[in-house]
Amino acid sequence: MKYLKTIISIPVFLFLINCSVIKNESSPHEYEVKRDTLTLFDQSRNRKIPVAFYIPKTKKNIPNQQVIIFNHGYGFNKGGDYFVYSYLTEKLASKGYFTVSIQHEQTTDPLLPVDGNLQIVRRPFWQNGSDNILFVLNELKKSKPDLDYKHLTLIGHSNGGDMVALFGNQHPNLVYKIITMDNRRMFLPRTAIPKIYTLRSNDYPADEGVLPTEAEQKKFNITIQPTPINHSHMDNKGSDEEKKILNGLILQYLDEH
Numbered sequence: 001m002k003y004l005k006t007i008i009s010i011p012v013f014l015f016l017i018n019c020s021v022i023k024n025e026s027s028p029h030e031y032e033v034k035r036d037t038l039t040l041f042d043q044s045r046n047r048k049i050p051v052a053f054y055i056p057k058t059k060k061n062i063p064n065q066q067v068i069i070f071n072h073g074y075g076f077n078k079g080g081d082y083f084v085y086s087y088l089t090e091k092l093a094s095k096g097y098f099t100v101s102i103q104h105e106q107t108t109d110p111l112l113p114v115d116g117n118l119q120i121v122r123r124p125f126w127q128n129g130s131d132n133i134l135f136v137l138n139e140l141k142k143s144k145p146d147l148d149y150k151h152l153t154l155i156g157h158s159n160g161g162d163m164v165a166l167f168g169n170q171h172p173n174l175v176y177k178i179i180t181m182d183n184r185r186m187f188l189p190r191t192a193i194p195k196i197y198t199l200r201s202n203d204y205p206a207d208e209g210v211l212p213t214e215a216e217q218k219k220f221n222i223t224i225q226p227t228p229i230n231h232s233h234m235d236n237k238g239s240d241e242e243k244k245i246l247n248g249l250i251l252q253y254l255d256e257h
Helices: 085-093 124-145 159-170 214-220 239-254
Strands: 004-010 013-022 034-042 046-057 066-073 098-102 148-157 177-181 194-198 223-226
Touching: 034 085, 034 124, 046 085, 046 124, 066 085, 066 124, 066 159, 085 098, 085 239, 098 124, 124 148, 124 159, 148 159, 159 177, 177 239, 194 239, 223 239
Parallel strands: 066 098, 066 148, 148 177, 177 194, 194 223
Antiparallel strands: 004 013, 013 034, 034 046, 046 098
16 A cells, blocks of 8 residues: 655644555445545644545546545544544445544543533533534535535444534534434434434433434434444444445435435
8 A cells, every 4th residue: 555645734724644545346336445634723722633534536526526524433532533434434435425534532632521411511522523523614615615515414423423413403504414323412403404314223222312203203304223233333343244234224325315
């Protein structure tokens, strides 16, 4: 695998770019995927935001290319968690989506609270994630104005799913589809747009009020999809079969809705 590393200095950003090409041998109908990494800097919050771009490798631009922003589960501030769902982010890019994965935690951040009312004490952490998503989205619109932002999809696992749910409640006009992978604390938006799809694990329940009632599911066409997969197996730790199931369910929803 070949790597190209450059540094770009722009007033609004701190860029540290690392580029690699990921070969795709699973299907001749899928694109090869290129991964670029960089670190953005939000001056208003004095915060670095590492991101990874998973990009279909093509000679020509993909018309009306849709954007997916992925948000990882809690990683105890160790860093590098925006890479540990590559089975999914690479698959999405191979299907033509411009896929972005955000590293939300920094090593200097306080740890996620485990005591008290988690819907209250974790809210600032989800707000930080929602602000990260908004910042990355706004900078993408500046640097990649030709992408299709009208059909933006946000995906998040666990704590990242709670961030995505909060973003959808705060900025419903900016996102078209929300896919959560077993978020458990932040209540999902009760909306028809953004469209809501949530994959549930086989071992952890959501807190009361997080998931819509049957009446709300019908009213807003929200889909709750059970899976045979443990909560902690929804990242790269999952088996090949578990990854295949999750990829298939998410791609099917994206294609059909």
